[in-house]
Amino acid sequence: xxxxxxxxxxxxxxxxxxxxxxxxxxxxxxxxxxxxxxxxxxxxxxxxxxxxxxxxxxxxxxxxxxxxxxxxxxxxxxxxxxxxxxxxxxxxxxxxxxxxxxxxxxxxxxxxx
Amino acid sequence: xxxxxxxxxxxxxxxxxxxxxxxxxxxxxxxxxxxxxxxxxxxxxxxxxxxxxxxxxxxxxxxxxxxxxxxxxxxxxxxxxxxxxxxxxxxxxxxxxxxxxxxxxxxxxxx
Numbered sequence: 471x472x473x474x475x476x477x478x479x480x481x482x483x484x485x486x487x488x489x490x491x492x493x494x495x496x497x498x499x500x501x502x503x504x505x506x507x508x509x510x511x512x513x514x515x516x517x518x519x520x521x522x523x524x525x526x527x528x529x530x531x532x533x534x535x536x537x538x539x540x541x542x543x544x545x546x547x548x549x550x551x552x553x554x555x556x557x558x559x560x561x562x563x564x565x566x567x568x569x570x571x572x573x574x575x576x577x578x579x580x581x582x583x
Numbered sequence: 584x585x586x587x588x589x590x591x592x593x594x595x596x597x598x599x600x601x602x603x604x605x606x607x608x609x610x611x612x613x614x615x616x617x618x619x620x621x622x623x624x625x626x627x628x629x630x631x632x633x634x635x636x637x638x639x640x641x642x643x644x645x646x647x648x649x650x651x652x653x654x655x656x657x658x659x660x661x662x663x664x665x666x667x668x669x670x671x672x673x674x675x676x677x678x679x680x681x682x683x684x685x686x687x688x689x690x691x692x693x694x
Contacts, residue, residue: 474626503680503682505682505684510686511686511687512587512589512672512674512684512685512686512687513627513672513682513684514684515680515681515682515683518680518681525680526678526679526680526681528681560626560627562626570615570632571617571629571632572629572682573629574619574626574627574628575626576624576625576626577626
């Protein structure tokens with residue numbers, strides 16, 4: 471059974487650029503959630519994808535968008551990067567939007583200069 | 584507006600003693616709570632959960648207590664071990680999809 475994997479693990483961008491982060495869900499899981507963890511804070515919910523459809527969204531602007539593919543892997547896209555977007559981006563998978571334990575990847579650390 | 588609060592940024596405990604991590608919440612609609620543990624350069628890993636129909640849940644060395652009237656939960660680790668040194672997050676489900684996390688408490692177990 472493979473766990474949640476994310477790529478890249480670290481990246482540096484400049485303000486105004488665009489970034490794409492990738493996530494492969496745990497084997498057998500069809501639901502992917504994305505969280506942003508700023509330094510010294512807890513993770514904050516960005517959105518969830520279930521069977522390729524957005525299934526809930528947190529308080530993030532539209533320049534944060536996502537995709538889920540038929541194999542249940544997912545992408546998080548952020549346009550027009552701002553300095554405050556610097557954070558650890560965590561992907562978590564679960565089954566059928568199950569309200570319970572989420573399985574997290576190790577995260578992608580984004581630095582915006 | 585912090586709906587889940589962990590007011591202690593850090594906690595230091597001697598090996599073998601009890602570690603108690605606290606969490607308060609403001610939303611009375613929360614009915615399912617989880618604790619996650621996070622090591623550096625790793626994602627959070629699930630530790631233990633509790634539903635609002637219970638006031639206690641135990642799993643080995645870990646016990647979570649829920650006081651609904653006080654909107655307070657706590658995680659007890661007995662006995663504490665060096666491998667327990669990590670950041671601990673309290674979280675609550677808001678709706679079916681969204682986990683609301685506290686800011687985290689860094690636990691250090693001293694030999």
